[in-house]
Amino acid sequence: MPFPIRSHSALVGVVLATASLSGAQTSPRVYTPGQLTPTQQLARDVFKELIEINTSVTTGNVTAGAVAMEKRFRAAGFPDSDIFIGGPRADKYNLVVRYHGKNPGGRKPVLLLAHIDVVEALKADWSPEFDPFKFTEKDGYYYARGIADDKAMASIFVANLLRMKQEGYVPDRDIIVALTADEESGAFNGVDWLVQNHKDLIDAGIGLNEGGGGTLRDGKPLFNTIQLAQKITTNYTLQVTNRGGHSSVPRKDNAITSLADALSKVGRYEFPVQLSDVTREFFSKTAPSETPEMGRAMKALVANPKDKAAAAVVAGDEKYSSMLRTTCVATMLSGGHATNALPQLAEANINCRIYPTDSPEYVRSTLAAVIKDTTVKVLIKSQRPPSPPAKLSPEIMQPVGRVTKELFGDIPVIPTMSTGANDSRFLLAIGIQSYGVSGLFSDPKTDARAHGRDERIRMQSYYDGQEFLYRLTKLLATNPAAVP
Numbered sequence: 029m030p031f032p033i034r035s036h037s038a039l040v041g042v043v044l045a046t047a048s049l050s051g052a053q054t055s056p057r058v059y060t061p062g063q064l065t066p067t068q069q070l071a072r073d074v075f076k077e078l079i080e081i082n083t084s085v086t087t088g089n090v091t092a093g094a095v096a097m098e099k100r101f102r103a104a105g106f107p108d109s110d111i112f113i114g115g116p117r118a119d120k121y122n123l124v125v126r127y128h129g130k131n132p133g134g135r136k137p138v139l140l141l142a143h144i145d146v147v148e149a150l151k152a153d154w155s156p157e158f159d160p161f162k163f164t165e166k167d168g169y170y171y172a173r174g175i176a177d178d179k180a181m182a183s184i185f186v187a188n189l190l191r192m193k194q195e196g197y198v199p200d201r202d203i204i205v206a207l208t209a210d211e212e213s214g215a216f217n218g219v220d221w222l223v224q225n226h227k228d229l230i231d232a233g234i235g236l237n238e239g240g241g242g243t244l245r246d247g248k249p250l251f252n253t254i255q256l257a258q259k260i261t262t263n264y265t266l267q268v269t270n271r272g273g274h275s276s277v278p279r280k281d282n283a284i285t286s287l288a289d290a291l292s293k294v295g296r297y298e299f300p301v302q303l304s305d306v307t308r309e310f311f312s313k314t315a316p317s318e319t320p321e322m323g324r325a326m327k328a329l330v331a332n333p334k335d336k337a338a339a340a341v342v343a344g345d346e347k348y349s350s351m352l353r354t355t356c357v358a359t360m361l362s363g364g365h366a367t368n369a370l371p372q373l374a375e376a377n378i379n380c381r382i383y384p385t386d387s388p389e390y391v392r393s394t395l396a397a398v399i400k401d402t403t404v405k406v407l408i409k410s411q412r413p414p415s416p417p418a419k420l421s422p423e424i425m426q427p428v429g430r431v432t433k434e435l436f437g438d439i440p441v442i443p444t445m446s447t448g449a450n451d452s453r454f455l456l457a458i459g460i461q462s463y464g465v466s467g468l469f470s471d472p473k474t475d476a477r478a479h480g481r482d483e484r485i486r487m488q489s490y491y492d493g494q495e496f497l498y499r500l501t502k503l504l505a506t507n508p509a510a511v512p
């Protein structure tokens with residue numbers, strides 16, 4: 029399988045020759061500032077249109093975004109029978125479009141999933157030169173709400189499918205694009221709704237979703253990531269009730285004091301360190317790009333998960349710490365009913381991010397054992413169904429590795445477990461292998477602004493990501509035997 033491997037040193041020469049305001053250029057044959065190819069112009073047009081439709085969870089309308097994309101597919105000649113638009117509420121529609129393959133081996137489709145709802149944004153909260161719902165280009169970046177999360181991927185999937193249609197590409201298996209509602213926080217999650225009501229439309233063998241991306245350091249690609257697993261969110265209520273009374277005659281038993289004691293015990297407690305196939309890979313492959321001390325600790329921990337000194341070093345960085353264990357943290361507190369009365373009720377919310385192999389009940393009983401006070405009830409308040417990790421298989425790792433090399437040089441592809449959650453959990457729960465992979469690179473020091481102020485994406489990264497997802501989709505949708 030010959031394909032060009034661009035060495036890093038070869039890239040540096042190109043970088044210097046074409047350096048621009050946005051920093052290093054890694055793949056000038058894909059993107060040249062100021063000279064968009066017709067395919068890139070199409071992606072930009074789709075991106076701008078999606079961005080300027082406010083699809084935020086409460087003040088926006090997701091259906092308007094879905095309808096705008098539906099029009100583009102119809103105009104490109106996709107028949108009615110291959111387009112579905114619908115949802116549980118008039119402003120929460122999802123769009124699902126199918127692109128037919130020859131399907132000789134009967135492999136289930138490739139699903140390209142992106143949510144088109146965005147987090148709320150107020151113009152007053154952003155820098156004066158930006159409006160969160162205006163597509164703005166400045167110094168090599170695009171700015172707007174949803175520009176990184178998740179309308180970059182949504183617009184790329186739309187543009188890439190339109191490009192394939194234009195080129196007359198016929199895949200071996202079907203390709204499905206699903207643009208969905210309420211990933212962020214709304215009550216009408218589009219993937220959940222599709223799974224419940226129209227599973228046949230999105231049923232697939234493999235899926236690509238948000239959750240992965242590449243990391244830049246000093247403008248250069250350092251590694252690419254693929255998200256395979258995610259922790260499970262569960263909320264617990266700590267509850268103490270008491271017969272109460274007049275505060276002028278206090279007693280030793282007091283709901284607020286007991287709850288406070290319980291909370292400090294939970295705050296000090298650490299769940300045991302665990303490693304899974306995914307996090308073992310993650311720490312092994314991340315070690316070389318870390319500081320020598322952190323790198324050594326990661327390797328030592330992978331060799332021996334019981335190495336307490338190594339675990340302490342790794343846990344010293346909070347983003348790694350939460351990948352080592354189940355975590356529980358107090359997030360809300362209430363109690364008492366009058367300034368001069370003994371409290372009859374005190375409650376706290378404990379938000380836990382549970383390791384995929386732990387169960388919510390195990391975590392509940394562990395918290396109860398840590399608190400060691402039978403007057404404090406530990407109750408499961410809300411729990412999401414657990415989802416298994418996606419398979420770390422060559423079917424995905426081989427093509428992701430290959431396209432990463434083609435576009436970004438000889439850098440590692442690192443499997444990750446997300447400490448948050450995304451819609452892949454609904455797909456994994458019904459057996460669709462859903463991977464977080466985008467080929468969209470960013471610098472975590474300067475570009476991590478999703479959900480925040482002045483959200484942005486590097487233009488270079490956007491067009492590199494477009495090409496990455498185009499090639500990856502084709503590799504996944506073409507008969508493996510036919511790929512050179």
Ligand SMILES: [Zn+2]
Pocket residue numbers: 143177178211238
């Ligand atoms: Zn998102």
